[in-house]
Amino acid sequence: MIIGSVLLVTIGSPEWFTPADYETDALITLFALAIVFGLFFVFAISKVAEARRRPTYSAKMEAEVAEALDRIDPRGHVMYNGEYWAAEAEEPIEAGEMVEVVGKERMVLKVRRRG
Structure with missing residues (x-):
């Protein structure tokens, strides 16, 4: 199955390939989303860590x-x-x-x- 998928991409028809400007836009969008989600998870994990450090009783x-x-x-x-x-x-x-x-x-x- 892996060999078939590799051959499919390498010998595929030209209409399966995306233009360079579209690939650039897609990569920028993917990186932007990855950064936003990464920042959200860093924020969420920092809040969880802060809550765990806080004593429940004093x-x-x-x-x-x-x-x-x-x-x-x-x-x-x-x-x-x-x-x-x-x-x-x-x-x-x-x-x-x-x-x-x-x-x-x-x-x-x-x-x-x-x-």
């Missing part, structure tokens, strides 16, 4: 305010800084209440009712 989270998204009794979910977090509390907390972050254990925030 001591500054303690005493910060979050909103309970559902009932926390003893576990539920909160919205902290635009991120969804699993949360745990010692006392029941209703959805919509504001809570204070008091700590973190693995990927679960320890919270208490604010006030």
Whole structure:
């Protein structure tokens, strides 16, 4: 099959060949698209790397305010800084209440009712 395709191109008819100016335009277009897609992927990979380097928790989270998204009794979910977090509390907390972050254990925030 490979030999056949090579022979097809080398002994093909003249109308199968493209003019030089068309080939130049096609190459410029292909290189331009390759550069645009390459820049996009470099940008996307840099954003992913930046997100992976950013710590998910720091001591500054303690005493910060979050909103309970559902009932926390003893576990539920909160919205902290635009991120969804699993949360745990010692006392029941209703959805919509504001809570204070008091700590973190693995990927679960320890919270208490604010006030």
